[in-house]
Amino acid sequence: MSSMDDAVAVVRESLRPRLAQTLLALDFDGVLAPIVERPQDARALPGTAELLTQISPRVAQVAIVTGRPASDAVQLGGLADVPGLVVCGHYGLERWMGGRLETPSSDSAVDEARVRVAELVAQRPGTAIEDKGHSVAVHTRRAPDPAASLEDLRPLVSAIAEDTGLQVTPGRFVLELRPRGADKGVAVRQLAAEAGAAAVVYGGDDLGDLPAIEAVRALEADGMLGVIICSDGTEVATELREAADLVVPGPEGVQRALRSLLL
Structure with a gap:
């Protein structure tokens, strides 16, 4: 068994008693979808929707937290039919759920x-x-x-x-x-509160994910279990690797980790 397998096994045992009260929140680009040169060319890794569909009934909430417009992540990810999925777009300014989009007026x-x-x-x-x-x-x-x-x-x-x-x-x-006042940390805190979460698993890969990681660590201080997954790559910030509990090789590694932790 590799050191990564050992780390995943330890986290899995910690999560097991709280699985039904777990919030799974993931970035889109670089975590569910490989990084590409043009943002409009991004697509979720094959099998993503199926995996999230399997995970959804086992946890309290599955969410995507992205800087993209929420509808973009849904469309490019092929995620419209994932049951109960919440997509927080624009760092939480927008919210998509069940085919309905809540979005603010123009600025x-x-x-x-x-x-x-x-x-x-x-x-x-x-x-x-x-x-x-x-x-x-x-x-x-x-x-x-x-x-x-x-x-x-x-x-x-x-x-x-x-x-x-x-x-x-x-x-x-x-x-x-x-606009000021919205970031992934605010979105994660709100999702955790709404889900009544006892644990949060967050997957990120970029500097925009740092507020979410800080939010998870703050929730840990209040007694919640937090698990940070870094989707690694050649351009991933050192701060993200250092803050993570698990560092995995890109979206493929994220899929493997989620299967091991949550299925």
């Missing part, structure tokens, strides 16, 4: 940021704007030097944030401008 600050980010992108070959509706992101993954391009854009995007009152969320070769 004039995001509208202004969209125009200004488009101007930045037009001047920088290889960069791209992603309009998420309630937020706007600039990607540098396809630039000649993605890291240098990101650093070039960082102060300019920060200036837009300061002018509009939005906040900047960094990620892998991406800077996202979005």
Whole structure:
């Protein structure tokens, strides 16, 4: 048995008495879906919907917590028929459940940021704007030097944030401008409270997941069991690896871990 198998076995034994009161909350990109160059090309790993469907009756709640619009994650993941699934989009600003989407009205600050980010992108070959509706992101993954391009854009995007009152969320070769007051930590806390959870299993892979991890650790201090799964890859932040209880190789590893822990 490998050290990873040993670690999974230990976590499984801790979860077993609380399984029916467990919240399973997962990021979409990099956790359920492999990372791709263009966000619109992302697809959940084959078998994802079937796996979540199997897990759903065994736990208190299955949820996706993503920076994407909720409907995008549902469509790209093929997740519409997963029973009881809740999808928190835009870091919790949106919520999809049972085919119904709750979404806030448009934000004039995001509208202004969209125009200004488009101007930045037009001047920088290889960069791209992603309009998420309630937020706007600039990607540098396809630039000649993605890291240098990101650093070039960082102060300019920060200036837009300061002018509009939005906040900047960094990620892998991406800077996202979005409204303040919503993050994955807030979403996870709310989901845990609604589910009456005694345990939370959270899977993430990027800097945007750190607030969710911090929320899980805070819930642990209140007596809840917390399990953090890091979906590892070449671009995963060191902070995420260090914060995780289990580090697994990408979405394939996430699927294997979930089967071992929850089925």
